[in-house]
Amino acid sequence: MTQFDNANPVIYQTKERAKTDLSIFDDTQVDEIDAGEIFDLIRDINDPEHPLTLEQLNVVQEELIKVEKTEREQFVHVNFTPTIPHCSMATLIGLAIRVKLFRSLHPRVKVIVSITPGTHNTEDAINRQLRDKERVAAAMENSNLIYAVNKCLTPRE
Known part of the structure; x- marks a missing residue:
């Protein structure tokens, strides 16, 4: 029997999906990335422990996503x-x-990518790992870890 960190998670209502704006296919229009678009990309990532998405568990929320643009870069x-x-x-x-x-x-x-401040016991250590490009690259060379990540990213039926 598998031991879960959180055996009984709270399941939240998901947001209605936005209708596709056909203007995104117009090459003459500049389509800036916004928080809603980023949320749509990550909302369906599967939780590693439960047959639920990160949105259903309220792990990701559109309100916790910021998009910034400077003259040279976009964050x-x-x-x-x-x-x-x-x-x-x-x-x-x-x-x-x-x-x-x-x-x-x-x-x-x-x-x-960071843990929301004050929501995890070891958030500083995890945030450092997630910001370290070399550690992330090394992690993605680990076949067990890439399998686990791909499993999270594979759409459910």
Whole structure:
């Protein structure tokens, strides 16, 4: 029998999906990335422990996503909230979010994934790991870890 960190998570109502605006296919229009678009990319990531999405567990929320643009760069800041303060899957969840955005966004977009302040016992250590490009790259060379990340990113039927 598998032991869960959070055996009985609270399940939240999901947001209605936005209708596709056909103007996104118009090459003459500049389509800026916004928090809603980032949320749509990550909302369906699967939780590593439960057959639920990160949105259903309220781990990711559109309100915790910020998109900033300077003259030279664009930044996407994603805060995520583990379901419990001692969640052992927090690093894997952060890595799944980071990999999903890395695969989905232009390489010039800088992605910063962090635990929502005050929501995890070891948030500083996990945030350092998620910001360290070399550690993330090394993690993605680990076949067991990439399998776990891909499992989180595989759409459910």
